[in-house]
Amino acid sequence: MRDRHSRGLSPGHGPRGHGANGEQHADRIAPCRTSSSTATPCDHPSYGTRYHSSSPTASSPGLDIIATAELGEDELYAQGLQGPAITLEVIVRACREVGIQAAAVPPHFPVEVADHLRANGIDLTVDRDLFDNRRRSKNETELGGIRRAQKACETALDAARDLLRRAQPNGAGLEVDGAPLTSERIKRVIEGVFADHDVEASEMIVSHGPQTAVGHDMGSGQIRPNEPIVFDLFPRDKQTGCYADMTRTYVVGEPSEEVKEWYGLVKDALDRSTAAVKPGANGRKLFELVCNIFQQAGYKTALNKEPGEVLEDGFIHSLGHGVGLEVHELPSMSRTGHDLVPGDVITIEPGLYRSGYGGLRLEDLVLVTKNGYEVITDYPYDLTP
Incomplete structure (x- = not known):
């Protein structure tokens, strides 16, 4: 994730999460486990990161890395789904895994991802000020x-x-x-x-x-x-x-x-x-x-x-x-x-x-x-x- 304040999930979606064949799919996703299941700030998925290790490891303080295989990736491939559809389903499963029921997202959050999350019962609220203001004081x-x-x-x-x-x-x-x-x-x-x-x-x-x-x-x-x-x-x-x-x-x-x-x-x-x-x-x-x-x-x-x-x-x-x-x-x-x-x-x-x-x-x-x-x-x- 590029925003140190982001607390949510980081699916490999966007330029940094594309495979060599253009497939929009992450080998690992990085949700943040929080103490609350609601009102979690969720970063823009285009800040997603790909990981290629054999076991889940934390790439940044405060992040838990979950291997996509743990979220049923193989099952989704076996169903014949394509990369983008697999990514969307894995994002939903990751949210459920860490107990996210609602999240604040920035105004440039991808519509496709937002639609899929909402269709699966996860409430998203656009909060420009939350994300803009959290970036201001640099560490x-x-x-x-x-x-x-x-x-x-x-x-x-x-x-x-x-x-x-x-x-x-x-x-x-x-x-x-x-x-x-x-x-x-x-x-x-x-x-x-x-x-x-x-x-x-x-x-x-x-x-x-x-x-x-x-x-x-x-x-x-x-x-x-x-x-x-x-x-x-x-x-x-x-x-x-x-x-x-x-x-x-x-x-x-x-x-x-x-x-x-x-x-x-x-x-x-x-x-x-x-x-x-x-x-x-x-x-x-x-x-x-x-x-x-x-x-x-x-x-x-x-x-x-x-x-x-x-x-x-x-x-x-x-x-x-x-x-x-x-x-x-x-x-x-x-x-x-x-x-x-x-x-x-x-x-x-x-x-x-x-x-x-x-x-x-x-x-x-x-x-x-x-x-x-x-x-x-x-x-x-x-x-x-």
Whole structure:
């Protein structure tokens, strides 16, 4: 299970529980034996884990591993059932084995599994707040994973900056060692560093020029001199399943006066909003602080735009979000916000943009401590690589 707080069962359903032939079936399932037969929090089955030992063993503190053979797996195969149907029946039998009659589930709990459990007399209640809030205060194991992923980000960015420093104009754009310097080429280098650090990333942003004005444009093509280049890296630590998230912006050549102005304002917004982080600080208030900085400089934000206006220029997104087992989780720092609590790991990521031209964003990872904050990110903010 990826959520340390989960108490329920962990069937092998989803990417981590597929066999080589795509069969959705677990060799073992991991229900948690509890003292109560009702109101058990039950984690998302896609967090399922497969086990291949010859006898049941506990893979994590507080979990009992039950071999699926003990739950009549052979009988189900003999009946001619296919893998998905076997998985569903084994889940029901596991719940009965540990006495689960009712469970709270997250909003993304699979409908097929929920329908089957309910049809077999197990009451499920969706409780978003229960699961979201239980994730917020990170323990030392999770913080260790976040720090490892963040260190991998910084090392990968070192390698990417080395390419930028070596880049030379070739007419069409930049090249390194006689080959075009593209977003794709830089991503391959970053992926190699991530692999060396035992982290993984299904996506990353290495965008440039007008692409940087679109918040989640992943970036593509050859990079040109004098244009902004946004690196937004958010890898996952394989050991803990926890993410990091950081952003830096660079220009190879001479940044425009507009980009220089953005840089000064964004860095000021980053510094001032980070300094305001502490337990009890409200995410909306932090967002408003940054919006006021940009509005005083003449830029649009979500707070001064017209109702219904699509915000394409100025500060076009939220200030930040929680990071942990997902790259976006509570708390939020936007037009809606949550009070920060010790153990929250959040991003602070102000930015300024102009549609069709480009943008600039800086992002740090920040831990909310008992008395204030700790900036987990340890990386310079230079506009020049």
